[in-house]
Amino acid sequence: MDQDIFYQFPKIQFLTHFPDLNIELWIMREDQNHPEISGNKLRKLYGHLEKIKRLSTSNKPRLITFGGAYSNHIAAGAAAAEILGCASLGIIRGEELANNTAQSKTLRLAQNKGMDFLFVSREAYRNKDELQRRVSSFIPDAYWIPEGGTSLECLEGFNFLKALDLTNFTHLCSASATGGSLAGYSQLLNKNQKYIGYQVVTNNLILSTIKELNPVNFDQIEVRDARWGGYAKKHMAIEKIINIFDKDYSIPLEPVYTAKMFASLLQDIEEGRYKNGSKILAIHTGGLQGR
Numbered sequence: 001m002d003q004d005i006f007y008q009f010p011k012i013q014f015l016t017h018f019p020d021l022n023i024e025l026w027i028m029r030e031d032q033n034h035p036e037i038s039g040n041k042l043r044k045l046y047g048h049l050e051k052i053k054r055l056s057t058s059n060k061p062r063l064i065t066f067g068g069a070y071s072n073h074i075a076a077g078a079a080a081a082e083i084l085g086c087a088s089l090g091i092i093r094g095e096e097l098a099n100n101t102a103q104s105k106t107l108r109l110a111q112n113k114g115m116d117f118l119f120v121s122r123e124a125y126r127n128k129d130e131l132q133r134r135v136s137s138f139i140p141d142a143y144w145i146p147e148g149g150t151s152l153e154c155l156e157g158f159n160f161l162k163a164l165d166l167t168n169f170t171h172l173c174s175a176s177a178t179g180g181s182l183a184g185y186s187q188l189l190n191k192n193q194k195y196i197g198y199q200v201v202t203n204n205l206i207l208s209t210i211k212e213l214n215p216v217n218f219d220q221i222e223v224r225d226a227r228w229g230g231y232a233k234k235h236m237a238i239e240k241i242i243n244i245f246d247k248d249y250s251i252p253l254e255p256v257y258t259a260k261m262f263a264s265l266l267q268d269i270e271e272g273r274y275k276n277g278s279k280i281l282a283i284h285t286g287g288l289q290g291r
């Protein structure tokens with residue numbers, strides 16, 4: 001993989017200000033960091049990909065990972081495997097599209113990158129250890145990436161960003177699901193800053209995951225609800241935010257993560273949850289294949 005991709009600073013751009021509250025909102029364009037493994041995915045997969053490179057001498061392991069039929073992680077994992085020259089397998093939650101992969105753009109993209117799929121029932125999907133045990137018995141030469149890429153390995157890819165000067169900001173925030181990205185990006189905090197994770201999916205383990213991955217900054221982190229009717233559910237307010245960002249800023253958002261973060265963040269600002277003088281940096285975590 002071309003290492004230069006990892007060593008380019010993302011653009012940080014001013015979005016808007018709220019003069020009555022003396023609050024400024026800025027955006028970090030992680031969505032622009034790679035055309036296929038964009039945003040948080042590039043950061044989270046880096047450590048895994050480096051490990052695969054270290055492990056594979058002559059025989060490349062098969063990259064195996066988990067995700068839904070519309071998961072950005074599946075699309076990114078397939079693209080990463082192709083770049084590394086590895087075969088890949090996606091274990092997909094739900095069997096509805098088993099005979100109709102063309103219906104999901106994500107699965108089409110992943111298939112074009114050479115990924116094979118194993119569709120499993122939602123019930124079987126819940127027990128990933130058992131799935132891994134069964135699949136390992138017929139694919140022993142595998143490198144397993146957990147769902148969303150979230151594990152200790154995922155932290156390595158955020159290290160380079162520590163060289164960014166973010167001292168002017170009072171808050172960083174991003175959309176959150178498994179918590180891996182939040183743990184990674186919150187490593188950039190200095191001790192006076194706060195990190196707000198906007199949680200787009202119900203996940204009772206989020207705080208323990210973050211604490212395990214980044215105990216150092218844990219006290220500076222807060223997670224707020226940004227589900228807007230449920231994971232991947234449509235919502236008028238979310239459609240509206242996407243249109244405003246398209247029209248006013250020419251910044252594309254997608255409906256599952258980044259638009260929900262901005263909808264909740266703007267609501268929080270309007271309802272006074274950020275104090276006067278705040279300077280907020282919202283991280284655009286990409287995922288635009290899901291748009």
Ligand SMILES: Cc1ncc(COP(=O)(O)O)c(C=O)c1O
Pocket residue numbers: 039040072073148150175176177178179180181182257258285286287288
């Ligand atoms: C675009 C986007 N933003 C944010 C997230 C949340 O990342 P995490 O699962 O690391 O919390 C995801 C996860 O899949 C994503 O695709």
